[in-house]
Amino acid sequence: MSKHAKEMEILKEHLEKHQLKFTRQRELILDAFLKQEHITAEEMYHQLARKDPHLGLATIYRTLNLFCEAGLAQARHFGTQTQYDNVSHKGHHDHLICTGCGKIVEFENCDIERLQEEVATKNGFTITTHRLELYGLCTRCRH
Amino acid sequence: MSKHAKEMEILKEHLEKHQLKFTRQRELILDAFLKQEHITAEEMYHQLARKDPHLGLATIYRTLNLFCEAGLAQARHFGTQTQYDNVSHKGHHDHLICTGCGKIVEFENCDIERLQEEVATKNGFTITTHRLELYGLCTRCRH
DNA sequence: ATTCTTTTTGATATAGCTTATCAATTTCAA
């Protein structure tokens, strides 16, 4: 049994509900995906090339998008590429992005998360995930 | 004299500092850009086609990127396209998005904004803008 | 296990957005 049993179950439920099939590739990609906080399709393609040299890039894209629909992943457009975030990673980190040099700093702030919950509750929402990106200039680029 | 004198001045200073030139196209594009909250290069291309049918798309891209370097604009990758945000536009609202029915609720929360500033300062950043999206289920979709 | 229908895959073509190239033009300081 895989160590990602819970997420595998979520995937299987989603597949069943939508009359989709559980394939070797989907299992392989999910396992690899859950080991990271976030990854691009291209990166995963190279990572998995060793385990399965015939795994196609299109399959990776399709599968990562499937994960998004199943609620396991979240797509984020970063620069020219799409980052797929691992939603199960609890320490959901947010990003500080320097618009000068592109530097990215990750951070976590419980107070902000608590306030987010408040806002959601006030509007009748139950949050499953969120995205927070702060854009600005880092110390070096300000000068 | 244009009604965007202040921004025009910022641009001119940036040009001077980097030994770049003030051109008819740059003036035209800045004027059009400042009239909006955000715009894509393609949209601007069509907007300006009437005023100057020979204005090239590449020039628009180059110029909008120049505005980013000058601090007047900010690129944001949305789906497959790049949105160029008008930084001078202050009123920034955030979004609550229902993953069930797609409903979007706008909100504003000063406390969250204040905490964002704190985080940024702690990391040496100066924020120019941000993006906060909360994903979840609205009251109706939860049942 | 075999059959059969439906989905998925892999390879590649295609689409869509952005940048690179380069000759001709424009800017601007001397």
Place this chain on the structure above:
DNA sequence: TTGAAATTGATAAGCTATATCAAAAAGAAT
């Protein structure tokens, strides 16, 4: 006015992501 340097416009090229489609795999029914 002149001339060096930057900019422009047109288009080619680059990149990422999706569409296409024949072949393969999954899974239910037999």
